[in-house]
Amino acid sequence: MSIGTEPGPIGATTDLLSVEDLVVHFPIRRGLVVERTVGHVRAVDGVSLGIAAGRTYGLVGESGCGKTTFGRAVLRLEEPTGGRVRLDGTEVTGLRSDRLRRFRSRMQMVFQDPLGSLNPRHNVDMLLAEPLKVHGVGSRSEQRRLAIETLDAVGLPSSVLERYPHEFSGGQRQRLGIARALMLRPDLVICDEPVSALDVSIQAQVMNLLEQLQGEFNLTYLVIAHDLAVVRHMSDRVGVMYLGNLVEEADSEAIYDDPRHPYTKALLSAVPQPDPEAEADRERIILKGDLPSPADPPSGCRFRTRCPWAADICAEEVPVWREVGDGHRVACHFDL
Amino acid sequence: MALLEVEDLRVSFGETRAVDGVDFQVDEGQVVGLVGESGCGKSVTSLAIMGLLPRRAASVAGAARYDGVDLFSLPRGEMRRLRGPDLAMVFQDPLSSLNPVVQIGRQITEVLERHRGMRGEAARKEAVHLLDRVGIPDPARRLGEYPHQLSGGMRQRVLIAISVACAPRLLIADEPTTALDVTIQAQILELLKDLVDSEGTALLMITHDLGVVAGLCDEVNVLYSGRVVESAPARDLFARPTHPYTVGLLNSIPRLDLPIHEPLRPIRGSIADVIGWNDGCAFAPRCDRVAEECVAGEPPLIGAAHMHRCVRAEEVA
Amino acid sequence: MTPAKIEKLERLVEAGAQARTAESGSLWRQSFRRLRRSPMAIAGGAIVGVFVLVAVLGPWIAPYDPTAQRWGDEVFLNRNVFPGPRAENWFGLDHLGRDMFSRMIVGARQTLLVGVVATLIGFAAGAAVGGTAAAAGTFGGRWGQRIEAVIMRAVDVALSIPMLLLALSVAALLGPSLTTVMIAVGVAQIPIFARLLRGSMLAQAHSDYVLAAISLGVPKGRIVISHIFPNSLGPVIVQATLVLATAIIEAAALSYLGLGNPDPGNPEWGTMLADAQRFLSGAPQLAIYPAVGIIVTALGFTLLGEAMRESLDPRLRRQG
Structure with a gap:
């Protein structure tokens, strides 16, 4: 989604959002009377990335890779175990209760399940006015005007104000979810699987809408999705996550044209395309087995248990980041 | 003779018509796709064929002939004997x-x-x-x-x-990979393909994913609002999509094989918006090409090998 | 295209763009609409409706004063003579020569009062306990979780005490009276309501809309009050209706055991049942009237509660 500004220098200090070595571990507790911690689920295990203002960063990975937890930890909806998150110079990870609550107006979230994320007993008016109320924005009539304005921006008429979430179709509900996220005019919007619960024909409407709103409201997006085509379409820059780690990061075009990490290669080759001719003679990398448990990740490179190119070194050493092109970095021992 | 021949299948739940006259056939060893979005009637079609719809709630009309025998007129016991050695089904949610x-x-x-x-x-x-x-x-x-x-x-x-x-001679797979990750999906699709190739099992693949259809199916039926709107050999369908709905679907999906940031051209509205529309073509309220003849009456399924249900197909193409 | 059809098409597209109209209104209103279509709700509602009407209008529709021993000279206890139903006394006379029909009608009020007040006590106190536990456990950090654990263990202990025993202890403490019965039955319901509301609130606390509220910066207290609590009430309200039925039976049982209203002047079904046991062999009808009254009323509330459970069911709610 490259509306507006030209791409800036990658990893520059002008990043609106910068995440450094973010770690989220969930303790595994056992015991009936006295609970003790018997281990940790390493949901996110040291992820760093930066997003320039007005751009879209796509975070892609399969279920269990920690992408959702990462998004929530950035917004402090999940408490990070370690690392730093900075938004426009403010260290989000250092904010304490009430300051954090007030700071939330600058970073918002769009959820996967549009129905589940809307309180079923609140009508649209209440849904949209609530963020304004709790942040003390405007009078009642101004709140209503803002609500109508935002509804208009997401393509819904003001007549829906009195309606309840269950009265809308899936696509309309997602529009409501987006409208609510925009009510406080945030800088950063994290979209967690924004279209995966929707029908194909509706997905495109919502993607186009998000694209249009980015220009209109000056938004910076972090798009989290499992669908590589969706991420490619929406993002300027893409990071691929596997088992709590980022394994490859590059500009959208580079990562899809020239994937360097075996996992990225396998992911890309696994997506079926609506083109029988291409499908017939496509080379597929079929990965062995399933995702290992994030409570007990493999030593060295975490992908090695499923990697077709795995060698001895992969079990012994954790691969370090290598620059393989302009802003294209990969965490793999081999130059594939 | 076709292994499975579905003719004018109609299923309704009370007032709601879930399937509204569906015809298609599956030949021995063939892979046929039923593709469409939620609510198009694809799953209900498969359940009707398998005789798995609740008898009290659903009324089923039309015919589904397996090896020339109408499954709908079979006594329950006979049907149960067919399930397994002849017809088998795989569902979306394995758990x-x-x-x-x-x-x-x-x-x-x-x-x-x-x-x-x-x-x-x-x-x-x-x-x-x-x-x-x-x-x-x-x-x-x-x-x-x-x-x-x-x-x-x-x-x-x-x-x-x-x-x-x-x-079984016919395997019906209802969204078998929808709940799975893409690398796991690739494994399962590979397995299904292998079964078809080595055992000669015919496969009826029900999915919303046009990519899955393209990689797997010989014949494709596109369903919209309980009817087949386009039916063609897979290569033909993707090379020359004819019905505006098929075209719209193909224009709606971001693709890895097209230039980056290619704009998407979605279909307007949603199927839920036009409940109660029953004048002529079911797709008319969402169609860009809608004209007077579209609402004159329900368009018939026309064509020989590549069939479609659009009266304006020629003019538009 | 004919103008009429173009118009219809436009209208449909327009209606679609606005929202679906099939099931409109808030969830409460929608549930109520479903409720009205349920035969179980209609039957239960009819029974409860008649019962409440009688309870409210009792003194005005009763043909005689329920406490007046007008026909005392027609009853002979030692010879087991209790005049049965007749033109002037539809349900016959009781052991003191009072009109049974009038006593039943006037007694409905006390019975309803006991049920409603007992349930309200259980509901209010239980909701306070369970709500506090859930709120503390969800948003109170480590200390909150400890508070929740202590509260819930106490509730578990209370739950393990047989309800009748609990009610009996309260009654023994306060002495026999109608208030005693209400408090006793109500207190016995507290742990049930507390558990139910806490469970329901915890389930809601993990929903996406609560996460959305947190991400919007809604304060914790407001999230509990305006998001979690209203969405957790459904099962509790159903339970309250069902508890009303058991509360009436419980109250009757306590009255039967002699812990109810000692004042014979003010009729109440449970007390009437207790009085009737002395004459069970000679005049079983004296027990049958209040017993049937209690059973039918309890059945009415149970039917209504079950119908409400169905109409509030979240699985149905998700449809559409």
Whole structure:
């Protein structure tokens, strides 16, 4: 989604959002009377990335890779175990209760399940006015005007104000979810699987809408999705996550044209395309087995248990980041 | 003669018409796709064929001829005997399709006992063979495990193993990979393809994913609002989509094989918006090309090998 | 295209763009609409409606004063003579020569009062306990979780005490009276309501819309009050209706055991049943009237509660 500004220098200090070595571990507790911690689920295990203002960063990975937890930890909806998150110079990870609550107006979230994320007993008016109320924005009539304005921006008429979430179709509900996220005019919007619960024909409407709103409201997006085509379409820059780690990061075009990490290669080759001719003679990398448990990740490179190119070194050493092109970095021992 | 021939299938739940005159056929060893979005009637069609719709709630009309025998006029007992050795089905959610309190091995041998008369050690051996066949590592040990101990992909493999235990002539797969990750989906699709190629099983693939259809199917039927709106050999359909709905669907999906940031051209509105619309073409309220003749009456399915249900197809193309 | 059809098409597209109209209104209103279609709700509602009407209008529709021993000279206890139903006394006379029909009608009020007040006590106190536990456990950090654990263990202990025993202890403490019965039955319901509301609130606390509220910066207290609590009430309201039925039976049982209203002047079904046991062999009808009254009323509330459970069911709610 490259509306507006030209791409800036990658990893520059002008990043609106910068995440450094973010770690989220969930303790595994056992015991009936006295609970003790018997281990940790390493949901996110040291992820760093930066997003320039007005751009879209796509975070892609399969279920269990920690992408959702990462998004929530950035917004402090999940408490990070370690690392730093900075938004426009403010260290989000250092904010304490009430300051954090007030700071939330600058970073918002769009959820996967549009129905589940809307309180079923609140009508649209209440849904949209609530963020304004709790942040003390405007009078009642101004709140209503803002609500109508935002509804208009997401393509819904003001007549829906009195309606309840269950009265809308899936696509309309997602529009409501987006409208609510925009009510406080945030800088950063994290979209967690924004279209995966929707029908194909509706997905495109919502993607186009998000694209249009980015220009209109000056938004910076972090798009989290499992669908590589969706991420490619929406993002300027893409990071691929596997088992709590980022394994490859590059500009959208580079990562899809020239994937360097075996996992990225396998992911890309696994997506079926609506083109029988291409499908017939496509080379597929079929990965062995399933995702290992994030409570007990493999030593060295975490992908090695499923990697077709795995060698001895992969079990012994954790691969370090290598620059393989302009802003294209990969965490793999081999130059594939 | 076609292995399965569905003719003018109509299913309604009270006032709601879920399937509204669907025709298609599946030949021996062929892979046929039923593709459409939620609410298009694709799953109801498959359940109707399998005789799995609740009899009190659903009224089924039309015919589904398997090997020339109308499945809808078969007594229940006969139908039950067909399920397994002739017709088998794989569902989207493998966890709820497996009995949670029965070991994997027992669930497979049960089918082998009932339909192939195998007992004891012979059944056990065949179960191990089947699990190995669907690519489950260490199959002998897996026999004693319960469904919750397996991952989603493994469960789907077990389900496929159970379905192919009797070497059915027709396998109906209802969104078998929708709940799975893309790398696991690739494994399962590969497995299905392999079954079709090596055993000559015919496959009716029900999915919303045009990519899955393109990679797997010989023939494709596009469903919209309970009707087939386009039906063609897969290569033909993707090369020359004719019905505006098919075109709209193809324009709606971001693709990895097209230039980056290619704009998407979605279909306007949603199917939920036009409930109660029954004048002429069901797609008319969402169609860009709508004209007077579209609402004059329901357009018929026209064409020979490449059929479509659009009266303006020629003018637009 | 004919103008009429173009118009219809436009209208449909327009209606679609606005929202679906099939099931409109808030969830409460929608549930109520479903409720009205349920035969179980209609039957239960009819029974409860008649019962409430009688309870409210009792003194005005009763043909005689329920406490007046007008026909005392027609009853002979030692010879087991209790005049049965007749033209002037539809349900016959009781052991003191009072009109049974009038006593039943006037007694409905006390019975309803006991049920409603007992349930309200259980509901209010239980909701306070369970709500506090859930709120503390969800948003109170480590200390909150400890508070929740202590509260819930106490509730578990209370739950393990047989309800009748609990009610009897309260009654023994306060002495026999109608208030005693209400408090006793109500207190016995507290742990049930507390558990139910806490469970329901915890389930809601993990929903996406609560996460959305947190991400919007809604304060914790407001999230509990305006998001979690209203969405957790459904099962509790159903339970309250069902508890009303058991409360009436419980109250009757306590009255029967002699812990109810000692004042014979003010009729109440449970007390009437207790009085009737002395004459069970000679005049079983004296027990049958209040017993049937209690059973039918309890059945009415149970039917209504079950119908409400169905109409509030979240699985149905998700449809559409």
